[in-house]
Amino acid sequence: MQRTERLFALAEYLRGRRTGVTAEVLAERFGVTVRTIYRDLDSLRASSMPVSAERGRGGGYALDRSYSLPPVNFTAREAALVVALGRFAIDMRLMPFAGTLESALDKVRAALSTSAQRELLTRLRELAFIGVPSLPSKKPVREALERAWFEQQPLRITYVDSNFLETVRDVRVMSVIMNRHETRVDGEDLTTGERRHFRLDHITRAEVLRAAGP
Structure with missing residues (x-):
């Protein structure tokens, strides 16, 4: 660790x-x-x-136990929309950080009273989203990307381009871009300084690196 x-x-x-x-x-x-x-x-x-x-x-x-987010009182209506949109993002593979999102949605559900949870289930059955899922990516890659982005650490990726050429690059994640069909990592190449997009589904391996000291 x-x-x-x-x-x-x-x-x-x-x-x-x-x-x-x-x-x-x-x-x-x-x-x-x-x-x-x-x-x-x-x-x-x-x-x-x-x-x-x-x-x-x-x-x-x-x-100090007060060091946390303040209590958030969701209504069943608010929770239904948050959970439904979260589930849609996971099912469509839009969000690369699926595990963290799942944990957050569990906490939203757990914060509701029993009656509000029953109402939430009813509302969720009445909400439906239809779409084409984004291209799949590897779980270890998504987990490494999440760590690198949230902790602002460099990321070493093995990338396969459209010509099936495999390269290894050290990048700094600048942003994560999601659309209906794919997720792209906006990264700065730490060797060349070049900034470009990498398709998440084309990254076969990823490893978080330690940031260089001053």
Whole structure:
């Protein structure tokens, strides 16, 4: 697990606990030394995350539970539209970040009361979208693209062009462009400085790289 990924996981782990946790327990959980955990906790504090140390029984390091999105109260009507459009994006393969979108839709559904969930199911049965799905792409490629884009890290891709020529390129993802039939990655080639579009379904492999230091 890379450090950036571990920092995200560490913050989520602390957020999900009702009591504090010691640095030793965190080190064992994430497979690093206690010294590394102390550095990670300092990094979280430096990024304005409210990490504090609690003393006494059940003490340890904890993240203020208020550090999260504020509660969002969806009506069944609002939730139905959000879920329906999200499902459409997944089914049509428009969004390369399908796993993250699925997780978000689950949270929208879970936030509703039982009666609102029943109404949501009724409304969803009355909504239908018809379209031609975008060309399929590989799940590991989509996952690497998501990490590179959200974490602003360079991405090494193996790309097969329309002439079936395979090349390996290191790119910085500038944007992701979706239309009815394909998803394109707008990337800057880190070797040539050239900016061009890469069809997601033509990327056979992708690997997130560490950003170069100053």
